[in-house]
Every structure is written in C-alpha cells, then in structure tokens.
Amino acid sequence: MSSDPPLLCVENLVVEFETDLGVIRAVDDVSFEVRAGEALGIVGESGCGKSVTALAILGLVPSPPGRIAGGSIRLNGRDIAHLPESELRRIRGREISMIFQEPMTALNPVFTVGNQMVDVLRRHKGLSRDAARGAAIDMLKTVGIPAPEKRIDEYPHELSGGMRQRIMIAMALSCSPKLLIADEPTTALDVTTQAQVLEEINALQEKLGTAVILITHDLGVIAETCRRALVMYCGKIVEAADTEHLFEHPHHPYTTGLLTSIPRIREHKLPVLPTIPGMVPDLLHLPPGCSFADRCPKVTQRCREAVPPLTAQAGGRAAAACIHPN
Numbered sequence: 001m002s003s004d005p006p007l008l009c010v011e012n013l014v015v016e017f018e019t020d021l022g023v024i025r026a027v028d029d030v031s032f033e034v035r036a037g038e039a040l041g042i043v044g045e046s047g048c049g050k051s052v053t054a055l056a057i058l059g060l061v062p063s064p065p066g067r068i069a070g071g072s073i074r075l076n077g078r079d080i081a082h083l084p085e086s087e088l089r090r091i092r093g094r095e096i097s098m099i100f101q102e103p104m105t106a107l108n109p110v111f112t113v114g115n116q117m118v119d120v121l122r123r124h125k126g127l128s129r130d131a132a133r134g135a136a137i138d139m140l141k142t143v144g145i146p147a148p149e150k151r152i153d154e155y156p157h158e159l160s161g162g163m164r165q166r167i168m169i170a171m172a173l174s175c176s177p178k179l180l181i182a183d184e185p186t187t188a189l190d191v192t193t194q195a196q197v198l199e200e201i202n203a204l205q206e207k208l209g210t211a212v213i214l215i216t217h218d219l220g221v222i223a224e225t226c227r228r229a230l231v232m233y234c235g236k237i238v239e240a241a242d243t244e245h246l247f248e249h250p251h252h253p254y255t256t257g258l259l260t261s262i263p264r265i266r267e268h269k270l271p272v273l274p275t276i277p278g279m280v281p282d283l284l285h286l287p288p289g290c291s292f293a294d295r296c297p298k299v300t301q302r303c304r305e306a307v308p309p310l311t312a313q314a315g316g317r318a319a320a321a322c323i324h325p326n
Contacts, residue, residue, distance in 0.1 A: 006033035007076060007178055007211050014070035015056050024283045026052045028235040039205060039212040041226035043219055045280060049235040050215045054181045058098055059088040094124045097172035101184040106168060107156040114152035117171055124175045139170040143200055162193035173204055183215045198225055219258055223247060231255045234291040237310060241318030251313045251320035253296045298324045
C-alpha cells in the first residue's frame with residue numbers, strides 16, 4: 001500500500017433520516033480510506049447503507065429528510081461534508097463523479113446525449129461548444145460506443161441499456177475526476193453486457209489512474225474489479241479486507257453467509273442455493289448488541305449485549321465486527 005496520504009478519508013460518518021415514525025440511522029459510524037488509483041468495493045444487501053454512503057460523499061443526501069449527523073469526509077485533506085451547494089457543484093464531475101444505478105433515471109430524457117455531455121464539459125473545463133462536442137465524441141469512442149458521431153445526437157430512450165450505461169461512464173469520466181463512484185453499474189444488464197461494462201471500468205481506471213468505489217450486492221463483481229472490499233450490514237461496516245483474503249477466509253458470519261449464497265451448479269445435482277436465515281432487522285427498532293445476532297449461527301448471549309467493534313484479524317490483513325470471528 002502506498003505511503004501517500006489517502007485521496008478520500010471518511011471518518012465516523014453518520015447519516016440519519018427523519019420519518020413519521022422516528023429517526024433512522026442509515027449509516028452508522030462508517031470509516032474507510034481510498035487511495036489514488038485504488039479500486040474499493042462496498043458490498044451488502046439492499047438497504048444496508050451502501051448508496052447512502054455514496055450520496056453523502058457527493059453531498060447529495062436529500063435534506064430534508066436526511067442529514068449528515070456526524071463524522072467527516074475529506075477529499076485531499078479538505079473536509080467536504082458540510083460545504084455549501086455552490087462549492088459542491090464545482091467538485092462534482094471535476095473531482096468526484098458517479099455512475100448511478102439506473103441510467104434511465106440519471107439521464108435527462110428530453111435532452112440528447114450530446115447536450116448532456118457538452119454541458120458537463122463546458123461547465124467544468126470551460127471548453128467552447130464545438131470543442132466540448134469533439135471531446136464528448138472522443139470519450140464515447142473510448143467507452144466503446146459504436147458510431148459515436150451518430151449516437152451523440154440521439155436521446156436516451158433510443159439506446160440499449162448497455163449503451164446508456166456506457167454513456168453514464170463516459171459522462172462520469174469526461175472531466176478526468178480523481179474519484180469515480182459506481183453504484184450498481186451492472187444492475188438490470190444481461191450477463192454479457194455486465195462483463196463488458198466491468199471491463200470498461202477496469203480499463204479506464206488503469207488508463208486514467210482514477211480511484212474507484214464500486215457499490216454492489218454481487219460479490220462476483222467485487223472479485224473481478226476490486227483489490228479491497230468492505231461488507232456493510234444495517235448501516236455499519238462488519239468486515240474489511242483485501243478481496244483475495246475476504247474470499248479465502250471470511251471472518252464475519254454475515255460475509256460467510258454471503259459467500260455461501262453465491263449460486264453454484266454442482267455436478268450431477270440440481271442447483272443448490274443456500275440462504276441466510278431470517279430477515280434484516282428494522283432500522284427503527286434495531287436489537288441491542290450485534291444487529292446480525294438473530295440470523296447468526298454462532299450467536300451467544302454476549303452478542304446480544306454489546307455492539308462489537310471493528311477489530312483487526314489475521315495479523316492486520318482484515319478487520320471484523322464480531323465477538324466470535326471465523
């Protein structure tokens with residue numbers, strides 16, 4: 001690992017949402033770092049806080065009802081957690097970009113691809129309209145869009161799901177940001193297109209030296225793309241490790257359950273799909289102690305009495321928030 005200071009440092013981040021029934025803590029005391037050029041994966045079930053963490057980094061948590069209730073988010077040493085909107089607009093796109101989960105909701109349906117890309121380039125790079133259009137076409141070529149001179153004048157609904165996702169990647173990378181956040185970038189794509197999109201992200205990361213935070217529920221995507229991974233559950237990080245170590249020796253029972261649940265076709269047998277028993281607890285009524293206790297095969301009374309801290313494992317190669325780690 002480089003001795004250079006981290007590009008992004010998130011410390012003790014807390015994000016809360018006001019509801020009619022009470023306050024929901026969607027992100028609870030989350031800390032991690034991302035270094036320049038690094039690929040970090042964040043994995044977990046829907047509702048675990050992955051996307052809210054990303055929105056907090058970009059200053060896009062809707063307020064009200066949401067707010068950053070604690071912690072810091074430092075980009076190159078500068079705390080950006082509570083910057084005014086005018087300053088955040090200058091950072092978004094230029095220093096941090098995001099590929100959103102569903103391109104059809106992220107792309108404006110009433111503007112052509114070209115209009116949307118040119119606007120980003122003119123705002124952040126100060127290019128003329130013609131120069132911005134040329135740069136947009138070049139970026140569409142880079143991400144593998146066929147006939148980019150034609151596609152740039154089409155509307156999002158005229159393009160396939162894979163093309164729309166590539167356009168989102170092109171827009172996100174058009175200003176050469178230092179950090180790219182990809183939120184479920186392969187959701188709703190077929191397997192072949194998923195593989196192509198991941199290859200594009202990997203290739204562009206190596207070419208441009210961009211750091212990547214990849215948010216997904218799919219551990220297979222993490223294995224192909226990231227060198228480090230965080231596992232989240234009920235708003236907390238329950239395990240952090242190098243990806244290789246995470247797959248070879250998971251320490252938290254939840255991580256073990258996720259890995260066991262990956263579909264495998266066994267020889268001479270029908271596909272077997274193990275599951276994690278029980279349900280994710282209601283964030284409004286979290287049980288005392290470990291949030292995973294009611295679903296954990298290793299639970300003891302101690303687990304129900306105190307929230308376990310994230311503790312170093314395997315000589316520092318991993319950390320897990322578990323009283324009885326594997």
